[in-house]
Amino acid sequence: MKGWRPNVTGLPALLIIGVTSGLPLLWTAVVILQHPGSLADIWLSSFRLKLLASTLLYNALVAMLATIIGLPAGWVMGRNRGWMGKVMWACALGTLLLPFLAFGHGWNEAFRITRPFWKAIGVTFSPGGVSDTARCIWTLASWLWGVPAVIIGLALRRLDPDLQLAGWLDGALYRTTFRALLGPLIAAAAATMMLAAQEFAVYEPTGVRVVATEVRMVFATGAFSSAPVAGADQEQRAAAAILTATPLLLLTALLALLAAKAAGRFSMATTVHFAEWPRVLDAPMWASVLAVGLVVLTLGVPIAALMASLNHMDSPAVLFSEFGGALGGSGFLFLVVGIFAALLAFSAAASWTPGLLVASGISFLLGGEILAVALIRIFNRPGFEWAYNAWPLPAMAYLGRFGCIALLAARSTWSPAWREIRIQAAHDGAGAMTIARRMIWPLAWPVFAAAALLAGILSLGEVDVTATLVPQNPSVLTTLLLTMANASRSNRLVEGSLLAMGLVFVCLFLFLLVRHGLRFSLATFKALDGGSRAN
Amino acid sequence: MKNVLLGVVLLVGLGVVAGCNKKSETKAAGEVVIYSSVDEPDLTPLLKKFEAQTGIKVHAVTDTEATKTAVLVQRLEAEKANPQADVYWGNEIFHTINLSEQGFFDPYRPKTAEDVPARWRGTNDLYTCIGVRARVIAFSTRPEFKGVTTNLPHLTDLGNPALKDKIGFCHPGFGTASGHFASMYVLWGEPKYIEFMKALRANNLKLLGGNSAVADQIIAGTLAVGPTDNDDVSDGKEQNQPIDGVIPDQGADDPGTVLIPGSIALMHGARHPETAKQLIDFLASASTEKELMDAHYIGYSVRSPIPVKAMNVDYTECAHQMRHAIELALNILQDRQ
Numbered sequence: 001m002k003g004w005r006p007n008v009t010g011l012p013a014l015l016i017i018g019v020t021s022g023l024p025l026l027w028t029a030v031v032i033l034q035h036p037g038s039l040a041d042i043w044l045s046s047f048r049l050k051l052l053a054s055t056l057l058y059n060a061l062v063a064m065l066a067t068i069i070g071l072p073a074g075w076v077m078g079r080n081r082g083w084m085g086k087v088m089w090a091c092a093l094g095t096l097l098l099p100f101l102a103f104g105h106g107w108n109e110a111f112r113i114t115r116p117f118w119k120a121i122g123v124t125f126s127p128g129g130v131s132d133t134a135r136c137i138w139t140l141a142s143w144l145w146g147v148p149a150v151i152i153g154l155a156l157r158r159l160d161p162d163l164q165l166a167g168w169l170d171g172a173l174y175r176t177t178f179r180a181l182l183g184p185l186i187a188a189a190a191a192t193m194m195l196a197a198q199e200f201a202v203y204e205p206t207g208v209r210v211v212a213t214e215v216r217m218v219f220a221t222g223a224f225s226s227a228p229v230a231g232a233d234q235e236q237r238a239a240a241a242i243l244t245a246t247p248l249l250l251l252t253a254l255l256a257l258l259a260a261k262a263a264g265r266f267s268m269a270t271t272v273h274f275a276e277w278p279r280v281l282d283a284p285m286w287a288s289v290l291a292v293g294l295v296v297l298t299l300g301v302p303i304a305a306l307m308a309s310l311n312h313m314d315s316p317a318v319l320f321s322e323f324g325g326a327l328g329g330s331g332f333l334f335l336v337v338g339i340f341a342a343l344l345a346f347s348a349a350a351s352w353t354p355g356l357l358v359a360s361g362i363s364f365l366l367g368g369e370i371l372a373v374a375l376i377r378i379f380n381r382p383g384f385e386w387a388y389n390a391w392p393l394p395a396m397a398y399l400g401r402f403g404c405i406a407l408l409a410a411r412s413t414w415s416p417a418w419r420e421i422r423i424q425a426a427h428d429g430a431g432a433m434t435i436a437r438r439m440i441w442p443l444a445w446p447v448f449a450a451a452a453l454l455a456g457i458l459s460l461g462e463v464d465v466t467a468t469l470v471p472q473n474p475s476v477l478t479t480l481l482l483t484m485a486n487a488s489r490s491n492r493l494v495e496g497s498l499l500a501m502g503l504v505f506v507c508l509f510l511f512l513l514v515r516h517g518l519r520f521s522l523a524t525f526k527a528l529d530g531g532s533r534a535n
Numbered sequence: 536m537k538n539v540l541l542g543v544v545l546l547v548g549l550g551v552v553a554g555c556n557k558k559s560e561t562k563a564a565g566e567v568v569i570y571s572s573v574d575e576p577d578l579t580p581l582l583k584k585f586e587a588q589t590g591i592k593v594h595a596v597t598d599t600e601a602t603k604t605a606v607l608v609q610r611l612e613a614e615k616a617n618p619q620a621d622v623y624w625g626n627e628i629f630h631t632i633n634l635s636e637q638g639f640f641d642p643y644r645p646k647t648a649e650d651v652p653a654r655w656r657g658t659n660d661l662y663t664c665i666g667v668r669a670r671v672i673a674f675s676t677r678p679e680f681k682g683v684t685t686n687l688p689h690l691t692d693l694g695n696p697a698l699k700d701k702i703g704f705c706h707p708g709f710g711t712a713s714g715h716f717a718s719m720y721v722l723w724g725e726p727k728y729i730e731f732m733k734a735l736r737a738n739n740l741k742l743l744g745g746n747s748a749v750a751d752q753i754i755a756g757t758l759a760v761g762p763t764d765n766d767d768v769s770d771g772k773e774q775n776q777p778i779d780g781v782i783p784d785q786g787a788d789d790p791g792t793v794l795i796p797g798s799i800a801l802m803h804g805a806r807h808p809e810t811a812k813q814l815i816d817f818l819a820s821a822s823t824e825k826e827l828m829d830a831h832y833i834g835y836s837v838r839s840p841i842p843v844k845a846m847n848v849d850y851t852e853c854a855h856q857m858r859h860a861i862e863l864a865l866n867i868l869q870d871r872q
Binding site: 045047112115124125126127128204205206207209213216217219220221222223224229233234369373376377380381382388389467468469470472479483 | 574575576594596597598605606608609610612613614616617619637700703706708709713741742743744745748751752755756757758857858859861862865869870871
């Protein structure tokens with residue numbers, strides 16, 4: 001707090017986090033204070049200790065696997081100047097854009113179709129067993145590999161080429177690059193692990209035990225908690241559920257903190273570089289081939305499995321009547337969340353308010369169901385119908401969950417590497433707003449845009465908030481897919497999943513086309529403008 | 536940067552057009568809000584029919600397959616101070632009883648349900664039952680399981696060691712399974728209940744994330760048997776999946792199976808009480824019940840004798856004992872002690 005002064009440029013961030021994270025956290029704090037007996041729920045029985053250990057293990061394995069898958073792609077994204085690098089960027093973002101429900105169902109179908117093969121080699125996928133848990137871990141990792149790939153790609157783009165060049169001259173290019181990337185690698189694994197911890201829906205159907213299942217049970221029934229057997233109201237159960245989840249939240253926060261420290265300590269970059277790199281540092285062909293192979297495996301297999309399991313495809317008119325409204329609604333909320341997340345990042349990069357990241361991090365870890373219930377309790381009152389029965393409530397809930405991603409992106413511009421830029425500009429007499437507008441935003445906007453995109457993407461597939469709020473105006477695709485998550489109605493689910501995936505790729509293609517067109521137009525305009533001035 | 540800003544402006548424009556395509560709908564007379572955990576494919580046609588008949592616009596908030604009833608009940612509880620729902624239609628009765636005891640509902644006897652026996656009505660008409668589902672033992676019809684799935688007349692047969700590693704049950708904390716566990720506890724008493732849980736534990740019972748998950752695993756061939764609701768089996772059979780079901784405990788000396796009635800209620804503080812009553816009248820009618828039976832969502836009518844031997848338990852007592860039954864079961868099934 002020392003030296004911090006409120007600044008108007010930081011006001012949007014303060015408002016967004018205050019409403020979406022601060023208010024729900026205040027509600028949970030009041031609920032816990034009103035029911036001090038629930039503090040007993042923080043105690044870990046031997047069962048809950050094992051549950052905590054297994055949850056952490058599963059998520060750590062997801063993070064490790066996703067980082068391994070993402071490494072070659074990230075390398076190509078960071079050190080390939082041709083079309084292959086661009087394709088990898090599109091694939092990494094495209095995979096993350098896919099709603100996890102649809103993607104997970106694709107893998108379920110893939111494992112179902114290949115069951116004879118697995119059976120022949122003795123793998124049965126008995127619910128909750130080792131192979132079933134491995135299936136869940138693989139499904140999550142094959143969805144999340146884009147996170148480490150993007151972080152590694154960005155880190156390589158920002159890496160000092162001279163450092164790598166020195167390593168190359170010493171015959172130690174890989175070792176030097178690995179050391180330089182150790183910080184981002186740890187950060188990538190930590191980010192993936194935190195995201196994996198939120199996607200417990202993959203484990204629950206087949207009975208793989210994780211902390212989230214226990215928390216849900218406590219919240220729904222009050223079982224195994226301090227809430228009284230008779231007459232326990234929702235607030236008592238909420239307090240018990242929050243405190244049941246607390247050990248995992250604390251450990252996750254601790255791991256995130258350690259990862260951030262490690263990332264800073266191991267990072268060899270003390271300044272930010274944007275220079276071109278020499279050709280000797282290009283990603284080798286074998287890395288490109290490996291990256292393509294892994295992308296085909298992680299992205300191609302589930303899509304192919306969905307297509308193979310489709311019994312019949314309804315006419316576009318039928319599909320539109322069934323899914324059109326929900327697709328439009330999901331797209332709209334994606335945009336709203338993305339825009340507010342971008343606003344959050346730009347604002348926090350201009351003026352950093354202490355405590356915002358902690359508040360948004362806690363509301364992220366709190367879990368969607370409790371966050372949604374807190375927002376219902378806060379906003380379901382006369383005079384707030386405009387927010388409660390329309391898009392603001394789900395948008396607030398999604399920002400409460402994923403606003404921390406935008407704040408993390410903004411926080412990266414307050415690191416030592418960026419401090420030099422700020423100090424130099426301040427020496428030249430620039431104020432906070434000018435520094436942000438002229439120096440920080442133009443350099444860091446791709447990171448902010450990526451963070452906003454990620455926040456929007458995660459909102460698209462978020463299950464807990466969506467299942468509790470069941471947004472109606474607009475309706476969203478996740479609700480529809482959740483109602484179809486049943487084997488006997490799988491054709492509808494497959495159709496919806498393929499439609500969602502198709503829409504994502506069409507949007508991505510259009511975005512790239514528009515971006516390319518705009519670049520071309522601007523370049524032509526500049527050339528013409530320069531020509532006319534010269535004349 | 537400029538082209539990105541332009542792109543964002545374009546996208547916002549498109550988004551606003553897409554998102555605001557739906558007219559913003561204000562709640563006025565001629566509207567009604569229903570919260571329901573009845574399966575959406577079975578619910579929607581009924582609501583559309585009601586809209587066509589009356590001109591009243593229905594806003595439906597449904598529960599998802601994965602979060603049956605529990606999440607909808609959480610939402611009702613969260614909204615208690617300022618209820619948004621006019622009508623609650625649950626796919627079971629146990630949560631409805633708990634909600635009625637906490638003052639969530641106003642008394643209302645549907646005009647179309649005068650013929651519903653008192654057994655299927657709540658105290659002071661706080662709720663009315665619509666249709667009955669039965670808990671069945673679903674089993675795989677795959678040839679490799681034939682030896683172990685052909686003789687399952689009793690629920691307690693799930694303790695047969697031949698079924699080890701092949702049984703699934705929905706986690707007792709979720710869905711109609713909570714009521715099933717509570718019913719077993721109330722019917723048998725604690726010693727027999729514990730004994731059965733121990734037998735299930737010895738058979739390495741798999742606790743799954745929902746009743747439909749039990750059916751899904753049986754269809755997939757990873758499990759051979761598991762208790763679930765009759766509609767999960769019917770859905771699978773309609774899709775020609777390798778699944779069938781048997782109603783357990785139907786012999787002369789057997790206690791019968793658990794029957795799960797759906798339940799509908801008028802919310803206390805409903806904003807549209809008159810349209811809510813019209814909707815309740817429509818949904819509680821014999822014709823609606825018949826449609827639900829034709830769709831195989833429910834197995835039996837509350838209006839006629841049910842051709843299934845039912846477990847003779849007091850649903851209110853089951854609702855009260857639910858948490859204790861869940862804790863006892865999980866202590867054994869998950870080795871918590």
